[in-house]
Amino acid sequence: MITLNDLNDLLKSFFEQNIATDNYKVSFYPPLKDNISSDDKTIVNVYLFDIRENIEYKTNQWEFTKDTSKGYREKPPTILDMFYMITVYGTSNNIDSRIEEELQMLSYLLPIIYDNSYIAKDDVAVEWASLFDQLPDNSPRVPIESIHPKFLDEQGGFQIWSSFEQHLKPAIYLKLTAPILFDKFEGAPIVVDKKMTLKERENCN
Numbered sequence: 001m002i003t004l005n006d007l008n009d010l011l012k013s014f015f016e017q018n019i020a021t022d023n024y025k026v027s028f029y030p031p032l033k034d035n036i037s038s039d040d041k042t043i044v045n046v047y048l049f050d051i052r053e054n055i056e057y058k059t060n061q062w063e064f065t066k067d068t069s070k071g072y073r074e075k076p077p078t079i080l081d082m083f084y085m086i087t088v089y090g091t092s093n094n095i096d097s098r099i100e101e102e103l104q105m106l107s108y109l110l111p112i113i114y115d116n117s118y119i120a121k122d123d124v125a126v127e128w129a130s131l132f133d134q135l136p137d138n139s140p141r142v143p144i145e146s147i148h149p150k151f152l153d154e155q156g157g158f159q160i161w162s163s164f165e166q167h168l169k170p171a172i173y174l175k176l177t178a179p180i181l182f183d184k185f186e187g188a189p190i191v192v193d194k195k196m197t198l199k200e201r202e203n204c205n
Contacts, residue, residue, distance in 0.1 A: 004048070007082060007178055010142065011046055014119045018112045019044075024105060031169070036089050042105050043089040050083040054177055077179030083147065086113075086172040106170060113172055118143045147173035 012026045024042040036043050060076070086109065090101035118141035 002178065002180060004051075004082070007142075007176060008046070008048075010119060011084070011176070015044060015109075015112070019108045021105075021108060031085065031087055039091060042091060042101055044105060044109070045087050045089060047085045047087070048082055049085050052081045052083075054079040054081050079177065079179050082176045082178070084174045084176065086174060087169050102170070106172070109172060113144070113146055113174060117145060119176075143177040145175050147175050 008028050015026055024044050027036055027043055027045045029036055029045060029047065031045060031047055036045050088102040088105045088109075090098035090105075092098040092101055120141045
C-alpha cells in the first residue's frame with residue numbers, strides 16, 4: 001500500500017537524482033523558521049498543505065480476481081491530488097548572501113519541476129522504484145505539475161504564510177497525483193456449477 005510518507009520519499013529521491021548540486025537537504029516541515037534550520041547546507045522544504053480527491057479519475061467499479069480456490073473483490077484505488085509548497089532556506093547570516101543562496105537553489109529546482117510532467121521510475125533511486133509496481137497497471141510514472149497562482153488565490157494558498165505568522169517567501173507550488181491503494185477483500189470460495197446430462201440425472205434417482 002502506498003502511503004503519504006512513501007510519496008514524500010519519492011519526491012525527495014526525485015530531487016536528489018536531478019538537482020545539480022548536493023549542498024542541500026530536503027525537509028517536510030511546516031514553513032516555520034524555527035523548525036527549518038541547518039548550519040551547513042541549504043534547506044529545500046516541501047510542505048504538504050492540501051489533499052483532495054481527483055474526481056476526474058474517480059471510479060466506483062470494483063474488480064473481481066480469483067485464484068484456484070477463492071475469489072476476491074478489490075476496491076479501486078482512491079486517486080488523490082497532493083499539493084505542496086516548496087521553499088528554500090539559506091544558511092548564511094548575511095541577508096544578501098542568504099538571498100543569493102536561496103535564489104540559486106530555486107534556479108536548480110525550477111527546470112526540474114516546470115520541464116517535467118511526471119516522476120518516472122528511472123528518476124528515483126532504486127530503493128524507491130518498487131513503489132511504481134504498486135500503481136494501477138504497474139504505471140511507470142507519477143504525474144506532477146506546477147500550480148498556477150490563480151488556483152492558490154481561489155484556495156487560499158497564500159494564507160499559509162499568515163497562518164504561520166511568517167514573512168512571505170518565494171515558493172514553487174506543486175501538485176502530485178497518485179493513488180492510495182486498498183487491500184483485497186476476500187470473498188467466498190469459488191462455487192462451480194456442474195451441468196448434468198439427462199442420463200446422469202436418471203442415475204442419481
